Amino acid sequence: MREIDWIRRYIAPLVDDEEADRLKDDAAMLTLNGTFALSTDMLVEGQHFLAGDPLETVGRKLVRVTVSDLIAKGALPSRAMVSIAWPKNRGEADFAALISGLGADLAYFGMALVGGDTVSTDGPLCLNLAGLGRAAGARLVRRRGARPGDQLLVSGVIGAAGLGLAALKSGMETVHAAHYRVPNLVPVSMAHWISDHASASLDVSDGLLLDAARLAEVSDVALEIDLNAVPLAEPSSRLEEVLVQCTAGDDYQMLMTVPEGCEAPGLTPIGRVSSGSGLSLCFNGRNIPLPSRLGFEHGD
Ligand SMILES: [Mg+2]
Known part of the structure; x- marks a missing residue:
């Protein structure tokens, strides 16, 4: 060179x-x-x-x-x-x-x-x-800061990049492959909304469930996610297919907690913060056990 x-x-x-x-x-x-x-x-x-x-x-x-x-x-x-x-x-x-x-x-x-x-x-x-x-506003927002009673919001759709990577690995160019190669980010202006409203926030890089569990851990709260509410790249009624998308990486969507009643265009409520610790999941109205793998850990 x-x-x-x-x-x-x-x-x-x-x-x-x-x-x-x-x-x-x-x-x-x-x-x-x-x-x-x-x-x-x-x-x-x-x-x-x-x-x-x-x-x-x-x-x-x-x-x-x-x-x-x-x-x-x-x-x-x-x-x-x-x-x-x-x-x-x-x-x-x-x-x-x-x-x-x-x-x-x-x-x-x-x-x-x-x-x-x-x-x-x-x-x-x-x-x-x-x-x-x-x-962008008066303050920056840490992962630590979620409070009991807050709701959990996510931007965009989850799972597109994971589906795209799987497609590319089997030699197929799909619409999702483009999301794996070039993540589809929220508009930069969302930084203003996050600065003004979010109590805790991070980007979903290693899998929705893993990143949510990290937010709960550093905030020292419990987090319940309603899997039926998660906006998926490929909506599905099969738990297995939902979990594949919720544990895939590279989405680069925003995941944040906000006080009750805070709504913004492009953000979907998917769960709730309560006192306690750990992540819990609900599907079709029932609690389900956590999958053994929540996302990409370093070393995967
Ligand atoms: Mg990050």
């Missing part, structure tokens, strides 16, 4: 900010006022995207996984730093495609690129994006 050439050709044009000084300095320099959320996410080839995925979509996914965390905290995306471990056997056209997707979505979500790092590797393609977001 002609590292300097490629950075100059593909990445430097994305940076026109004086904070980055056209990537010719050791560090970006920022003067900021306000409250900010800072989050970072890694994508590894073969683990978070498929080796055959078009790199333009990988670049877009890289932006979206971090933007999703920022919106969930009630923050508006603002700055980004990108780090790339580039496989020696991949060529310049792939690099150009990656940066084209990255640049398109940084612009779409209003993020200025202020720096990063690029190295060559004999291993798989590894990508990292760190994102800084400004509080």
Whole structure:
């Protein structure tokens, strides 16, 4: 890899900010006022995207996984730093495609690129994006903060990316495959609503049930989910099919608790917070046992 050439050709044009000084300095320099959320996410080839995925979509996914965390905290995306471990056997056209997707979505979500790092590797393609977001309202929202009596809301639909990954693995391009490659995020403006109303919030990255259980644990409350209320990519009356979608990863929808009576377009009530601990599930009016696997744990 002609590292300097490629950075100059593909990445430097994305940076026109004086904070980055056209990537010719050791560090970006920022003067900021306000409250900010800072989050970072890694994508590894073969683990978070498929080796055959078009790199333009990988670049877009890289932006979206971090933007999703920022919106969930009630923050508006603002700055980004990108780090790339580039496989020696991949060529310049792939690099150009990656940066084209990255640049398109940084612009779409209003993020200025202020720096990063690029190295060559004999291993798989590894990508990292760190994102800084400004509080959209008076406060940022933690996972911890759900209160008994709150209701649990989710955005969009659950399970599309999981169904898409399963389809791609069996060689089929379906409508869901596009959601696996490029997560369909809520509008950035939802950060305002989350900042104003949510008592606790996170993005669903590892499976609805696992992420809900995490929210309940750090908030020290009990959470009951009505599986019949969950908006699924493929609605089903069969518990097995419902659980497949509720334990699949990569949806990047918003999951939050809000005080009773708070409603917003695009959000569906799926459960309730009470005092106690742990996650419980209800299907067709009956409590059902938790599945042994709630989602993707590190190491899966
Ligand atoms: Mg997250």
